[in-house]
Amino acid sequence: MSMTQNRTLGYITANYITRENSVLTANRPLASVPFMGRYRLIDFPLSNMMNAGIKTVGLVMPGNCRSIMDHVGSGKDWLLDRKKGGLFLVPGNAYGTSKRGMRFLLRDIIANKELFKRSDKPYVVMMGSSIVFNLDLHQIVDAHETSGAGITMVYVKAVRHQDDASSLVIGDRGRVTQVRPGCDYGDNKFMDCFIIDRKLLLDIIEDYATADYLDIFEAIAGDFARIDVCSYEFKGLVVGIHGEETYYERSMQLIDPSIYEQLFNPDRPIITKAHDAPPAKYFAGSRATNSLISTGCEIKGTVRGSILSRGVIVESGAQVVNSILMQSCVIKSGARVENAILDKNNVVPANTELRGTPEHTLVLGKAPLNAE
Amino acid sequence: MGKKECIAMLLAGGQGSRLGALTSKIAKPAVSFGGKFRIIDFALSNCTNSGIDTVGVLTQYRPYLLHSYIGSGEAWDLDARDGGVSILPPYATQEGGAWYAGTADAITQNLEYIKMYDPEYVLILSGDHLYRMDYRKMLASHIQHKADLTVSVMPVPWEEASRFGILTADDDGRIQRFDEKPEKPESNLASMGIYIFSTKVLVDALEADAVDQRSSHDFGKDIIPKLLSEGYGLYTYEFHGFWKDVGTIASFHETSMDLLGPNPEFDLYDKSFPILSNITTRPPHYIGPDAVIDDALVSNGCKVYGTVRHSIVSTDAVVGERAVVEDSVLLPGAQVKAGAHVRRAILGENAVVEEGVKLGSVDTTKDTAVVGNDVVIGKGE
Numbered sequence: 001m002s003m004t005q006n007r008t009l010g011y012i013t014a015n016y017i018t019r020e021n022s023v024l025t026a027n028r029p030l031a032s033v034p035f036m037g038r039y040r041l042i043d044f045p046l047s048n049m050m051n052a053g054i055k056t057v058g059l060v061m062p063g064n065c066r067s068i069m070d071h072v073g074s075g076k077d078w079l080l081d082r083k084k085g086g087l088f089l090v091p092g093n094a095y096g097t098s099k100r101g102m103r104f105l106l107r108d109i110i111a112n113k114e115l116f117k118r119s120d121k122p123y124v125v126m127m128g129s130s131i132v133f134n135l136d137l138h139q140i141v142d143a144h145e146t147s148g149a150g151i152t153m154v155y156v157k158a159v160r161h162q163d164d165a166s167s168l169v170i171g172d173r174g175r176v177t178q179v180r181p182g183c184d185y186g187d188n189k190f191m192d193c194f195i196i197d198r199k200l201l202l203d204i205i206e207d208y209a210t211a212d213y214l215d216i217f218e219a220i221a222g223d224f225a226r227i228d229v230c231s232y233e234f235k236g237l238v239v240g241i242h243g244e245e246t247y248y249e250r251s252m253q254l255i256d257p258s259i260y261e262q263l264f265n266p267d268r269p270i271i272t273k274a275h276d277a278p279p280a281k282y283f284a285g286s287r288a289t290n291s292l293i294s295t296g297c298e299i300k301g302t303v304r305g306s307i308l309s310r311g312v313i314v315e316s317g318a319q320v321v322n323s324i325l326m327q328s329c330v331i332k333s334g335a336r337v338e339n340a341i342l343d344k345n346n347v348v349p350a351n352t353e354l355r356g357t358p359e360h361t362l363v364l365g366k367a368p369l370n371a372e
Numbered sequence: 373m374g375k376k377e378c379i380a381m382l383l384a385g386g387q388g389s390r391l392g393a394l395t396s397k398i399a400k401p402a403v404s405f406g407g408k409f410r411i412i413d414f415a416l417s418n419c420t421n422s423g424i425d426t427v428g429v430l431t432q433y434r435p436y437l438l439h440s441y442i443g444s445g446e447a448w449d450l451d452a453r454d455g456g457v458s459i460l461p462p463y464a465t466q467e468g469g470a471w472y473a474g475t476a477d478a479i480t481q482n483l484e485y486i487k488m489y490d491p492e493y494v495l496i497l498s499g500d501h502l503y504r505m506d507y508r509k510m511l512a513s514h515i516q517h518k519a520d521l522t523v524s525v526m527p528v529p530w531e532e533a534s535r536f537g538i539l540t541a542d543d544d545g546r547i548q549r550f551d552e553k554p555e556k557p558e559s560n561l562a563s564m565g566i567y568i569f570s571t572k573v574l575v576d577a578l579e580a581d582a583v584d585q586r587s588s589h590d591f592g593k594d595i596i597p598k599l600l601s602e603g604y605g606l607y608t609y610e611f612h613g614f615w616k617d618v619g620t621i622a623s624f625h626e627t628s629m630d631l632l633g634p635n636p637e638f639d640l641y642d643k644s645f646p647i648l649s650n651i652t653t654r655p656p657h658y659i660g661p662d663a664v665i666d667d668a669l670v671s672n673g674c675k676v677y678g679t680v681r682h683s684i685v686s687t688d689a690v691v692g693e694r695a696v697v698e699d700s701v702l703l704p705g706a707q708v709k710a711g712a713h714v715r716r717a718i719l720g721e722n723a724v725v726e727e728g729v730k731l732g733s734v735d736t737t738k739d740t741a742v743v744g745n746d747v748v749i750g751k752g753e
Contacts, residue, residue: 037656038672076446077653257658257675264655274447276648278640279407279669279684280657289663294656295408295672296641299665307656 008141009121009198010049010057011112013103014042014068014129016096019164020243023365024343029062030241031129032071034326034344036254036263037294037309040071041241043272044134044263045127045193050078051268052137054125056085058115060108063094071273078271088115101166101181102215103128103192106204110212113205116198124201128192131165132239134263134270135193140232144195147174149230151196156238158189164242166190166217168231176229179217188231191238200227237262248341248361251307251324255292277310285316301331315350322358326366340364376455376491378511378568380424381482382415383475384499385432390620393744394703394720399431400619401499402438404703404721406631406640406647407671407686410441411618412499413649416448416457421645422507424495426455428485430478432471435461447650460485474589480578486571494574496567496591502627502638503564503615504645510609511568517545520573520604523596524566526611536562537592539608547606550596561608564615567591573604614638625718625740628684628701632667640669654687662693671704678708689719692727699734703745720745 014031024033031042042059049057057080061068074080075087092108104126109116116124123141135154144152153176155168167187169178183189204220211219220227237259239250254260264270277296282288288303296311301318308314309326315333323340331337332350339356343366348354356362388400395403401412412429419427427450431438445457460482462471472478479486479496486494493514495507505524514522525539533554540549540559549558569577577595581587587594600606614637618624630636640647654673659665664679673688678695685691689702692710699716702708706719709727717732723743725731729751732741743749 038653039655255658260655260658269653270655271653274651274653276646276651278647279671279686281641282665282668282670282680283634284667286665288659288665290661291659292656293659293670298641303659309656 007121007145008052008054008123008125008137008195009116009119010045010054011060011109011115011124011126012042012045012049012057012129013060013092013096013105013108013126013192015060015062015092015094015108016103016105016128016130017062018130018243019100022244023363024244024247024341026365027064028067029064031062032067033241033247034309035132035241035247036251036260037292037307038275039270039272041132042068042072042129043270044132045129046072046075046078046080047268047270048127048133048135048137049125050080050271052125052141054137055080055082056088056119056121058088058090058112060092060096060112061089062092062096065089073273077273090115100164101183101190102218103130104216105212106208106214106216106219107212109201109216110205110209113202116201116205119198122198124196124198126194126196130241131192132241132263133191133193133234133236134265134268135234135236136268140193141195143232144230147230148228149175150200150227151176151194151229152232153179153229154191154193154232154234155188156191156234156236158183158185158187160185162189162240162242162246165240170231174231175225176231177224179221188233189238189240191234239263244341244361244363248324252305252322255290255305255307260292275310283316286314301333309344318348343367376426376489378424378493378495378507379426379428379455379486379489379491380419380495380497380507381479381486382412382419382427382429382497382499383478384412384429384438385435385472385478386498386500387433388500388619391618391624392621393742393747394621394624394718395434396744397434398437398745399433399435402441403618403624404686405502405618405624405628407669407684408651408704409647409649411502412438412442413448413647414502414504415497415499416442416445416450417646417648418497418503418505418507420448420450420648422505424507425450425452426458426489426491428458428460428482429499430460430472430482432462432478435459441650443650448648455489458485474594475591476578476581476587476595477589479574480582480589483575483578486575491571494569494571496569498565498617500619501565501615501617503611503613504638504642504647505566505611505613505615506645507566507568510566510611513545513609514568514570514607517607518605519568519607520570521596521599521606522568522609523547523606524564524611525561525608526564526613526615527560528562530557530560533557533560533562539563541608545607545610547600547608550600552592561610563592564611565592565617568609573599621718621740621742625701625716628718629682629699631669631684632682651687657685660693663691678710700732706743715741717741717743719743720747722746724748726750 080087167183280297300316334351340362388395657674660677705722715732
């Protein structure tokens with residue numbers, strides 16, 4: 001078994017924004033958007049690193065960092081409360097890069113060069129936090145080591161068009177010749193995940209300092225051959241969250257064990273902040289089908305094709321259909337919610353209706369506590 | 373070490389042999405309960421919720437799961453620098469070592485631990501009872517009475533009183549009599565096995581008991597009657613609320629069923645006094661397109677395709693298509709395969725009921741069916 005933990009330092013960027021205006025990201029970075037009931041997007045890069053035994057991680061913070069600080073804490077849930085190494089919450093540009101599909105602002109890397117200078121690891125793995133997957137980083141570090149490349153970029157064959165992503169042009173021997181903004185069906189979609197030799201990274205920090213306003217891959221675009229940028233194809237499930245539309249659509253597709261179990265592989269668990277909620281409670285007369293339900297929910301009414309986060313209450317006679325309800329929402333008796341995303345703490349009054357359409361999801365922002 | 377006002381000693385070494393197959397490989401306090409908890413969570417959460425930050429957990433029988441589950445105590449906020457959880461299995465000295473011979477002996481063998489913290493009071497608890505209690509109220513009562521020992525009691529139905537240790541107290545709560553399982557009870561106040569001792573009284577009583585050849589070294593049988601006969605100030609603290617000893621299969625099943633229904637007496641959802649547990653992160657549970665769930669608790673990681681009525685489905689358990697689960701408890705990882713019927717049964721952790729098997733009966737005059745941890749029930753078994 002390879003020892004990634006002795007070879008690799010982690011770096012996660014949580015400070016870029018979606019270009020789209022959404023109430024879901026009005027007061028939180030994309031990285032801490034709730035996902036799949038009990039998780040937040042940042043859980044995935046942190047867990048992928050944890051499962052590879054990585055013990056030192058720099059997490060680049062956004063301007064509106066409250067929710068992410070609250071969620072990540074000391075990093076103990078991901079075994080990052082270490083005496084040696086551990087979690088470093090490091091500053092970054094408040095909004096990351098302004099370009100679509102770009103996640104690794106060189107200025108942030110330069111600002112945090114101490115993290116890379118102090119390390120004795122040969123490699124750095126860098127990840128964004130809006131593309132969700134569960135992969136074995138050991139294998140990728142092994143492939144990187146074997147190839148002798150300076151950088152190995154991880155990609156997946158794209159199954160849809162996406163502006164807010166980038167794609168790799170790959171030439172001989174899997175070498176990347178170009179990183180292009182945007183991504184179409186069949187392209188090599190960059191998963192915002194790559195391995196770089198630490199010494200090479202330190203050289204880039206010195207050599208490209210004047211281009212610090214660029215994404216690292218823009219800055220080095222002319223030097224791919226010299227640096228030797230290799231690619232690695234990931235064949236598992238990849239879920240990119242690029243705005244409300246992809247968030248809703250991809251979440252709905254995940255209501256299927258044969259799909260979501262590709263993310264929640266017990267051998268490489270996805271860990272989130274521990275909470276102590278009791279099991280979900282179904283009352284006599286409740287009717288729940290084809291849904292994902294979290295702990296602490298109380299179901300008296302009907303739930304179909306939906307994802308419910310922790311502590312959601314669906315009163316009797318209420319109906320929740322094809323919707324995503326975040327933590328502590330209450331659907332009062334006789335109310336109906338359909339094709340909607342309700343952020344935390346929303347209370348839907350009795351006998352009222354909140355309805356989007358399959359084409360236009362209705363999205364309600366986070367409600368203040370005790371909205372009743 | 374800083375001096376503590378009160379520390380807790382949690383007796384968790386019992387085998388729980390009356391839980392049969394459920395405790396064949398693990399200690400009773402480690403048995404799963406309520407969908408995502410283990411029995412010891414209730415006592416540890418009571419300690420945390422009562423502001424007690426030093427807890428010695430006395431273990432003996434099959435301790436591995438219990439030890440790894442308790443870990444650093446972090447899950448209950450008991451990973452303190454000065455105090456926290458300490459696991460206290462039997463140990464050896466120059467004079468040799470011995471198993472814990474009884475509840476009192478277990479504490480006697482760990483008097484050094486108590487002396488290390490030099491507390492004013494010692495709270496003695498069982499790791500196998502289900503209840504919510506703020507021990508601060510009991511301690512306040514102990515201090516107010518200037519008691520040597522306070523015993524927590526609760527009224528039980530008169531017809532059941534002969535199953536318990538029964539205490540008779542005067543109007544001020546001072547204990548006059550103690551009868552272990554009396555045929556003709558004088559009172560219906562039953563001991564809950566929760567004691568607060570003033571430390572010096574405890575130390576003296578245990579040191580005397582240790583050299584008493586006739587003693588069975590048990591709090592109920594030996595220590596309390598002796599202190600009573602010697603005229604010490606023993607008081608009751610009356611508790612009103614849900615308290616259950618889930619020591620038998622029947623009581624385990626019945627107490628589990630008590631968690632169901634619209635207004636259960638024991639409310640797992642009370643956020644002011646949360647029950648904390650050390651759990652692994654699993655995704656939300658999935659409810660299939662044809663599932664029917666009626667009056668049930670379902671935990672994370674489960675998949676339910678069939679019908680679940682009046683049952684508890686613990687973490688990662690699976691109910692297959694067309695399967696029916698009624699009046700039952702599926703412990704973590706248990707699987708009921710397609711078309712199988714499980715009625716009035718307890719399936720142990722990772723137990724499997726194969727396709728089409730019919731297990732258990734709704735007939736309440738029959739014993740609850742039990743499948744041990746990791747046991748597979750196929751057709752014809």
